[in-house]
Every structure is written in structure tokens, then in C-alpha cells.
Amino acid sequence: MNTPARPPRYQLLSFDVYTALADVEGSLVPTVRRALPSHVDSLDLVRTWRRKQLEYALISNSLDRGRVPFGTITRRALDYALDRANVVLPETALQDLVAAWDQLQLWPEAESVLTEIAARGYRIGLLSNGDETMLRALARHWPIRFDNVFASDRARYYKPHPSVYALPLEALGLAADQMLHIAGSATDVMGAKSAGLRCVWSNRGHDRLLDQRLAPDYEVEDLRGLLPIL
Secondary structure, three states: OOOOOOOOOOOEEEEOHHHHHEOHHHHHHHHHHHHOOOOOOHHHHHHHHHHHHHHHHHHHHHHOOOOOOHHHHHHHHHHHHHHHOOOOOOHHHHHHHHHHHHHOOEOOOHHHHHHHHHHOOOOEEEEEOOOHHHHHHHHHHOOOOOOEEEEHHHHOOOOOOHHHHHHHHHHHOOOHHHEEEEEOOHHHHHHHHHOOOEEEEEOOOOOOOOOHHHOOOEEEOOHHHHHHHO
16 A cells, blocks of 8 residues: 655745855856956955845845845946956946846756655745846746745845745745745845744855844755755
8 A cells, every 4th residue: 555645844845046046156157257357256256246236135125215126236236346356348248247147057956856845745936035037037947847936026125024034925825834944044044033934044155143043943054955854
């Protein structure tokens, strides 16, 4: 007799995109290297770009002047990084670099893990600071079908604002304990826990939390650690 499949523990698994699922540095560095003069450190420039992108999102939350679109933030952060490196590129090259965010590669284990999760009957969704147009373009690029895309422009704020984490609960009529969020950064962990969600931290960089009161329910080294939890 076949053993009945165990029902999913959660009604939704939501994934952070630009840290938990996507290898931002590994994806962008080759593209940036091709665009830059040979003397410029492409990895350093990508890290500056990403750091300023995140900083600008938090500034957008704090100024209370309306959410600056993530695409705009990404372009302005790129302009900043290039200016710091004393690099001038033509407009077409700048547009191509921003468009590279729509073609980021998954972490190596992500496809097999997500495939297994879907086979177990879980609904999977993206919960990200990206604009919805950017996220849907990226999802089309990946070989995985996502059931939902929850983009921060719907909330008019960026994570870690609680309104972003509320998007899936409101859209699907879920209680907080029916959802598990997979975060890729310490900031995302603290935002999810502060919003009352259960959270797994895919902590590839072995980072630390600023506030241990907002520790994740689980901490794993990469997405493969998610499977034994479910």
C-alpha cells in the first residue's frame, strides 16, 4: 500500500529574490567586466552598486515622499558607482547594465530545490523589493514556475517595511503562521520576524544579526537546507 503524501506544512513559501534565489555578483560581474575599462575592478564596482541600491531603498522608505521605483534606484546606484570609479559609459551601455537585473542567474542548487518543493505540493512565490515588471521579467528567465509574484511597488514601500510582508497574507487570505519566508539577508530576516512571519535564513555569507530578538526560526547555509525543514 502506498503511504499517503504528507500535506504541506505551509500554504505559501515566499522567497527573497535578489539574495536568497539570485546570485547577483556572479551574474553581474561578467557583464560589468565587459563594459568597463580593464583597469577597473568589476567586482568592487558591482558591490558598490548593490550596496548603494540597498541604501537608497531604505532612504526611500524614510523620506516619506513616495516610493522611488526600484528600476530608478538601480540606475542611480549604478551612476553613483561609476562616478566613484571615474568611468563614463554611453547611455546604451548603462541601459544594458540595468537590464542585466532581468537576467540574473539562480544559485546553483536553486532549480533542483524549488522543483522538489513544488513536487511536494507547496505554493511558491517571490516576495521582493523589485518592481513587478522587473520581477516578472526575471521569473520568465528562470526555469521554474512561480505561483505568485509579490512586488514591493504594490505596498509602496521597500522591505523591511511591514506592508511588504503583508502582501501575500492579504492577497491569499493567509494567517501569518501559514506562510514561511525564505530570506537571504539579515535585514530581510529582521523584517519578516518583526512582521510576525516564520522565517528561514539562507545565510551563505555567514552574516550576523544586529538584533537577536528577531532571529530566524531556521538558519541554513544554502537553499538545500530548506528541504529537511519542510
